Amino acid sequence: MDISFEHVTHVYSPKTPFEKRALDDVSIHIPSGSFTSIIGHTGSGKSTLVQHINGILKPSNGTISIGDFVIKANEKKQNLKALREKVGFVFQYPEHQLFEETIIKDVCFGPMNFGVSDSEATKRAEESLKLVGLPSSFWHRSPFDLSGGQMRRVAIAGVLAIRPQAIILDEPTAGLDPRGREEILSLFKDLHKNLNMTIIMVTHNMSDAANYSDQVIVMDGGKPLMADTPQNVFAQAERLRKVGLDIPESMEFLKMLTEKTGERRTITAFTLDETADAIIDILNGGKEHV
Ligand SMILES: Nc1ncnc2c1ncn2[C@@H]1O[C@H](COP(=O)(O)OP(=O)(O)OP(=O)(O)O)[C@@H](O)[C@H]1O
Ligand SMILES: [Mg+2]
Structure with a gap:
């Protein structure tokens, strides 16, 4: 299910002070499974931008295609429910939306809302809770007795139980400790890899963008400034700095090291492992290491 924006503009409170x-004339493409x-x-x-992908917001101008679903400006009557079954949205603090007495009931809510039977919803809820790594001993407890990270997993399981083809995450790790962050991000990495799910993640963390994505879209003043691989985007430190963004710490470090050693190449490394290899490479003067 490819997603594309063609000349999309969004104006809040038009014709008012x-x-x-x-959004200002945005044209982007998000390939299926990316x-x-x-x-x-x-x-x-x-x-x-991301709220246009599952119809929370409508474009003032332009067209958005999500698979064969098309949203055009000024077009009324659209079956947004069908769209929301395909595209799940995880809000910044999804745990604020938990409300049922038990965890399992909360996770069943989504699929039941889409007309799935009780038994099928329970099956999907159990499957999703396993996917997010919440042990069955928790399932019949209240969601409000959980830690912040666990609540977030339950909320994410609720979205997964709908079995969407694409998932939008608007700052999914906000407020989590480093371990919780790592766990949630690995969960999405696995869903992406094992279920070929399309993942669209808004983040302020450059290392996360670099480590987990195939494509990075840089927004500036409502326009897409770049849309490319993380390697190509983060090689442009100056351009990013001009729009108030940093490069990942690993790149910052290698930039300093290459300047100090007189190395002329731009070396890209995002993970600790890649950074260690890059350092060996620089210290060896560009010769292969074993
Ligand atoms: N409901 C609204 N009414 C009017 N203006 C809005 C509304 N929501 C957002 N805006 C404005 O639109 C612009 C884009 O906002 P948006 O929330 O999309 O930015 P963002 O990149 O997600 O920012 P952040 O990193 O702070 O979450 C901002 O200038 C914001 O003030
Ligand atoms: Mg935002």
């Missing part, structure tokens, strides 16, 4: 053009990160300074239009 609060008018704000949050892991795309969206980065950009605060207020650059990231949330506005």
Whole structure:
């Protein structure tokens, strides 16, 4: 299910003193099964952009295609329920949306809302809770007795139980400790790899964007400034700095090291392992290491 935006503009509160053009002629493509990160300074239009993908917001101009589902500006009557079954949305603090007495009931809510039978919803809920790594001893407890990270897993299981083809994450690791962050991100990496799910993640963390995605889209003032592989995007440190963004720490470190050693190449490394290899490479003067 490919996703594309063609000349999409979004204006909040049009024709009022609060008018704000949050998206300005955006044309982007998100291939089916890709892991795309969206980065950009605060207020650059990231949330506005992703909220168009499952119809929370409608374009003021332009067209969005999500598989064979088409959303056009000024077109009324659209079956958004069918779209939301294909595209799941995980809000910044999804745990705030938990409300049922038990965890399992909470996770069943989504599929039942889409007309799935009780027994099928329970089956899907159990499967999703296993996917997010919440042991069955928890399932019949209240979701409000859980830790922050565990609550977030339950909320994510609720979205997975709908079995969407694509999942949008708007800053999915906000407020989590480093371990919780790592766990949630690995979960999405696995879903992407094992279930070929399309993942679209808004993040302020450059290392996460670099480590997990195939494509990085950089937003600036409501326009996509770059859309490329993380290697190509983060090789452009100066351009990113101009729009208020940093490069991942590993790249920052290698940049400093190459300057100090007089090395002329731009070396890309995102993970600790890649960084260690790059250092050996620089210290060996570019010769292969064993
Ligand atoms: N409901 C709204 N009404 C009016 N203006 C809005 C509304 N929501 C967002 N905006 C404005 O639109 C612009 C883009 O906002 P958006 O929330 O998409 O940015 P963002 O990149 O997600 O920022 P952040 O990193 O802070 O979450 C900002 O200038 C914001 O103030
Ligand atoms: Mg936002």
